[in-house]
Every structure is written in structure tokens, then in C-alpha cells.
Amino acid sequence: MHIHPLRAHIEEVLPLTDQEFDFILSHFTPLSKRKHQYLVQEGELVDKEHWVIKGCLKAYFFDQNGKEYIVQFAMENWWITDYEAFNNQVRASFSVDCIENCELLAIDYASREKLSSEMHKMERFWAKKTKLAFIASQKRILSLCRNTAKERYEMLLNQYPQLVQRVPKKMLASYLGVSRETLSRL
Amino acid sequence: MHIHPLRAHIEEVLPLTDQEFDFILSHFTPLSKRKHQYLVQEGELVDKEHWVIKGCLKAYFFDQNGKEYIVQFAMENWWITDYEAFNNQVRASFSVDCIENCELLAIDYASREKLSSEMHKMERFWAKKTKLAFIASQKRILSLCRNTAKERYEMLLNQYPQLVQRVPKKMLASYLGVSRETLSRL
DNA sequence: TTATACATGTGAGATAGATCACACTTTGGC
DNA sequence: GCCAAAGTGTGATCTATCTCACATGTATAA
Structure with a gap:
């Protein structure tokens, strides 16, 4: 008998009963x-948060010169x-756009608040997930200040080797x- | 009758009864x-989180070349x-060091968990505070990628004018x- | 009050990384 | 199977910012 991937994901933080998980799901x-395809479009209201079962996505925007800034990637879990x-x-x-075909679980704002x-x-x-995200983003800030382009690329490669495989270098x-260009010259 | 500053701070997010606030405090x-003086020292265990009643602090570390990196400032609230x-x-x-004399409220890990x-x-x-901190730090990341030193300084000056008054330029x-040097040349 | 550390300003040169330009290759839709 | 679009590599500048160096001003602690 196999456990639902979302349940496995939540149970990395805290245990659930079957009833509790059914209720959550x-x-x-x-x-x-x-x-x-996109999940969120700049300028629109955002009523959903997404959990990735399968696939790869990016959160990004373009500045006035058409340069893309990627805020976040997301893969499985x-x-x-x-x-x-x-x-x-x-x-x-x-x-937020799909970089690959994606299977997702979406929760809307009201349901999240209710839950x-x-x-x-x-x-x-x-709360735990947000803390982790905050800590990770503090590390990204420090890394931008401390490390060269090459070092940052190598760190990404170490930490998320699959991401580097699946996502265009650009x-x-x-x-x-x-x-x-700089990344290409490594 | 004056309201306790921590209560005012929490009630910016949600209302409290007198009993609830006394229990929190x-x-x-x-x-x-x-x-x-320091509140947290690199290498030691950290059992406390601090809320600033009065004063100004920094969270920082030095890299192997003795260069300082400031992760966060904190002022009142x-x-x-x-x-x-x-x-x-x-x-x-x-x-974490005090940049000025400080009045603080400290909560230890166990008390925070219990509360x-x-x-x-x-x-x-x-949870709300952590979300806000996460969003702010995502913005700081984008600003490091997008904006020049001058733009970032001007943004800081706009957002936290008092910080710029109270803290050495360095x-x-x-x-x-x-x-x-670059900051000095603005 | 004096001295020593800290803070700040500014010049000159070095450099990581940006930008522009072009060639080549891979991918996906028709 | 073909063609446009997207992805990638690489050369030649250019530039924001760093680094090193030194001068000066300003606290603070004995």
C-alpha cells in the first residue's frame, strides 16, 4: 500500500492520522x-498556491528592458x-509558468485559511515551511554578496543537480x- | 492609560484580550x-529570540578575509x-550585536514553542511575521540582481531613513x- | 585632555561581469 | 521532414564596482 506523496511531504514535518490527511487533501x-502554460500571471489576482507532484516551474518577471528575473524555481514537492x-x-x-508538463495540487486562499x-x-x-523558505532566502542574499558567479553556479549545481539538468542555462x-554569456563561460 | 508596545505590535496583526496579552507577556x-554587547555569538547555541523595545542591532558575520556581511538590522518593534x-x-x-544601548524582550525556544x-x-x-520576512527577503534578492549600488542605497534611504541616520555608513x-568606498562615493 | 580606535572621503588602478554581435545547434510545431 | 524559434558558445569591448592607499575628521575611554 502506497502513501500519498503530499502526506509523505507533510509527515516530514509532523505525523498525521488517516482522517487528518483525508481532511487536508x-x-x-x-x-x-x-x-x-501559466499558473499565475503578472497583474492578476492570485487565488491559489500550488504544490508540485510532478514537473518543473518558475516564478519570474521581466523588467522594463525585457530582462528576465527568476525569483524561484519549483520541482517535485x-x-x-x-x-x-x-x-x-x-x-x-x-x-508562474510551467517549464515542463506539470501535475499539481492547488489550494485556494479561503481553503488555506480555513484549514x-x-x-x-x-x-x-x-509556519515551518515558511521559516525554511525565509532561511533559504537569507542564504541566497548572502551568497549574492559573498560569492562570485562561478561559486554560486557551483553551489546551485551541488544543491540542486537535477534542476541544472532540467532547466535551460539561460x-x-x-x-x-x-x-x-557569463554563465556559459562558467 | 497606555498600551504596552508589544501588545500594540501584536495587535497590528490580530486583536488580543487583556488576559491573552498578560499570558503572552x-x-x-x-x-x-x-x-x-552581543545577544548571539557565532558558534554558540541560540536559545533566544529578541524583540526590540528601544535601540538598534545587527546580525552579521565575518568571512575568512575579515570582511563583514550584515544579514539583518533591527530597530524598535x-x-x-x-x-x-x-x-x-x-x-x-x-x-547579533547592539549598535546602540538596547531595551529588549527575550523569549527562549521552549517558551516560544509552548506559547x-x-x-x-x-x-x-x-506565521504572519515570518511570511512578511520571507517576502521582504525575496525583494532584497531581486534588488541585489536588478539595481545598482546607488539605487539600492536610495531605496534603503527611502524605506528606512532612520536606519541610515543611526547606523555607520560602513x-x-x-x-x-x-x-x-563605493557607498561613500554614492 | 589626550590618544587610539573608528568613521569617512577621495584618488588611481585592477577586474568581474555586462553588453553587443555573430555563428552554430537543437527543439518542437505544422 | 522542414523551418522558425529557442538555446548555447565565444570574441571584443565597456563599465560598475572592488581594492589598495592615504588623508582627515570624530568619538570614546583612560
Whole structure:
């Protein structure tokens, strides 16, 4: 008998009973998207946060010169949306696109709020996830200040080898904050 | 009759009864520190998170060349500690020092856990704060990639004019990820 | 009050990385 | 199976920022 991947994911943080997990799962909607389709579009309201069952995505925007900035990638077991827009229920400043065909579980804002307030465990789970995301992003800041382009690329390669396989170099460059030419010259 | 500043701070997110606030406050310990004293020392265990009543602090570390990197500042109404070390109860990779004489409220890990689990409102409050911190740090990442040193300095000046008044330029430079010479030339 | 550390300004030169330009290759839609 | 679009490599500049060096100003602690 196999365990649901979302359950496995949540149980990395805290244990659940079958009933609890069924209750949690009932708040999510499965969703399939093809490569190049979007989940969030800059300027629109963002009502959903997504958990990745399968596939690869990016959160990004273009500046006034058409240069792309990648805020976040997501692969299996990652969460993605425009968090500022989602949490404050305002218009998105980023878009979220599929880099590969994706299988997702989506939860809308009201369901997330309901689930958080009815079930302290989920509040704790999401709080834990947000803490980890915050710590990771502090590390990314330090890395931008401390390390050269090459070092940052090598660190990414060490930490997320599959990401480097699956994503065009050009996008890795945008994520790392270097030009694609510099990344190409490694 | 005046409201306690911590209560005012929490009530920016959600309302509290007198009893609830007294219960919350009983988990904190008041603390005074003088300029140059530390709250967290790199390499030590971190058992406390601090809320600033009065004063100004920095979380930072030095790299192998003796160059300082400032991870975070804190002033009145801000929270500060080494979050990775505090949350995972491991040794600090940053130090936290007072830039001015400080009045603080400290909460230790066990009390925070206890308060979070016994009082859903506080779990929600801290979850909200962490979300905001995460969003702010995503913005800092983008700003490092997108903006020039000058633009970043001007943004800091706009967003935290008092910080720029109270903190030596050298430290602002470390925080912004530029050399003090470049910042001086603006 | 004096001295010593800290903070700040500014010049000159070095450099990581950006930008522009072009060639070549791979991919996916029709 | 073909063609446009996207991805990638590499050369030749250019430039923001770093580094080193030194001068000066300003706290703070004995």
C-alpha cells in the first residue's frame, strides 16, 4: 500500500492520522498543466498556491528592458505561487509558468485559511515551511554578496543537480543574477 | 492609560484580550544591553529570540578575509536572532550585536514553542511575521540582481531613513553588498 | 585632555561581469 | 521532414564596482 506523496511531504514535518490527511487533501484540487502554460500571471489576482507532484516551474518577471528575473524555481514537492500577492490578496508582480508538463495540487486562499484555523497542525506545518523558505532566502542574499558567479553556479549545481539538468542555462543565469554569456563561460 | 508596545505590535496583526496579552507577556524576559554587547555569538547555541523595545542591532558575520556581511538590522518593534540556529537549535553562524544601548524582550525556544502550541493566535501571529520576512527577503534578492549600488542605497534611504541616520555608513555598505568606498562615493 | 580606535572621503588602478554581435545547434510545431 | 524559434558558445569591448592607499575628521575611554 502506497502513501500519498503530499502526506509523505507533510509527515516530514509532523505525523498525521488517516482522517487528518483525508481532511487536508479534501481542500486541494488536482491540476494538470502543459509546458509553457501559466499558473499565475503578472497583474492578476492570485487565488491559489500550488504544490508540485510532478514537473518543473518558475516564478519570474521581466523588467522594463525585457530582462528576465527568476525569483524561484519549483520541482517535485515544492510549493509555488506569488506569495506576496497570495497572502495579501493583491495583484501579482510575478508570473508562474510551467517549464515542463506539470501535475499539481492547488489550494485556494479561503481553503488555506480555513484549514489553518481549523487545524493547528497545518498552521504549524506551513509556519515551518515558511521559516525554511525565509532561511533559504537569507542564504541566497548572502551568497549574492559573498560569492562570485562561478561559486554560486557551483553551489546551485551541488544543491540542486537535477534542476541544472532540467532547466535551460539561460534561466539558471537569471536565477543566479548573472548574464547567460557569463554563465556559459562558467 | 497606555498600551504596552508589544501588545500594540501584536495587535497590528490580530486583536488580543487583556488576559491573552498578560499570558503572552509572561513568556518574555526584559533585557538591557549596552552598545557593543552581543545577544548571539557565532558558534554558540541560540536559545533566544529578541524583540526590540528601544535601540538598534545587527546580525552579521565575518568571512575568512575579515570582511563583514550584515544579514539583518533591527530597530524598535523588530525581531532579531539567528533564525536558522534558533529554529533548529543548532550553533549560530551569525552574531547579533547592539549598535546602540538596547531595551529588549527575550523569549527562549521552549517558551516560544509552548506559547505557539497553547495559543493558536500566537502561532498565527508569528506565521504572519515570518511570511512578511520571507517576502521582504525575496525583494532584497531581486534588488541585489536588478539595481545598482546607488539605487539600492536610495531605496534603503527611502524605506528606512532612520536606519541610515543611526547606523555607520560602513555597516550600511555591508548590508547593501557594496564596499564602503563605493557607498561613500554614492 | 589626550590618544587610539573608528568613521569617512577621495584618488588611481585592477577586474568581474555586462553588453553587443555573430555563428552554430537543437527543439518542437505544422 | 522542414523551418522558425529557442538555446548555447565565444570574441571584443565597456563599465560598475572592488581594492589598495592615504588623508582627515570624530568619538570614546583612560
